[in-house]
Amino acid sequence: MSDLRKVAGIDQLQKGVLKVEIDGEEILLIKDGEKIYALSNICSHQEKELSSGFLENGVWVCPHHGARFDIKTGEALSMPAVEGIKSYKVEIKGNDIFIEMEDE
Numbered sequence: 001m002s003d004l005r006k007v008a009g010i011d012q013l014q015k016g017v018l019k020v021e022i023d024g025e026e027i028l029l030i031k032d033g034e035k036i037y038a039l040s041n042i043c044s045h046q047e048k049e050l051s052s053g054f055l056e057n058g059v060w061v062c063p064h065h066g067a068r069f070d071i072k073t074g075e076a077l078s079m080p081a082v083e084g085i086k087s088y089k090v091e092i093k094g095n096d097i098f099i100e101m102e103d104e
């Protein structure tokens with residue numbers, strides 16, 4: 001089962017990235033062109049925050065040791081991360097951003 005949850009308004013994403021917290025999960029919203037993606041904000045390498053990293057050609061770069069993650073899937077693309085991070089399905093309705101959370 002999954003649950004669609006409103007996390008932000010589109011206007012809150014003007015800087016291109018926004019950190020939100022929902023059900024204790026830290027989630028990073030990333031705007032790439034007209035698309036919005038949602039990833040865990042916690043790097044799989046040393047569990048540090050990803051939010052001060054940067055976007056480069058569809059890839060989010062961890063600010064701590066440079067691991068790279070595919071923003072569409074959360075897949076780890078380079079060392080030192082060997083495991084991916086969680087990605088969330090995003091839906092836009094009007095001016096609101098929703099993400100799909102899995103029920104426990």
Ligand code: FES
Nearest residue numbers: 043045062065067
């Ligand atoms: S904490 Fe992200 S690469 Fe080390």
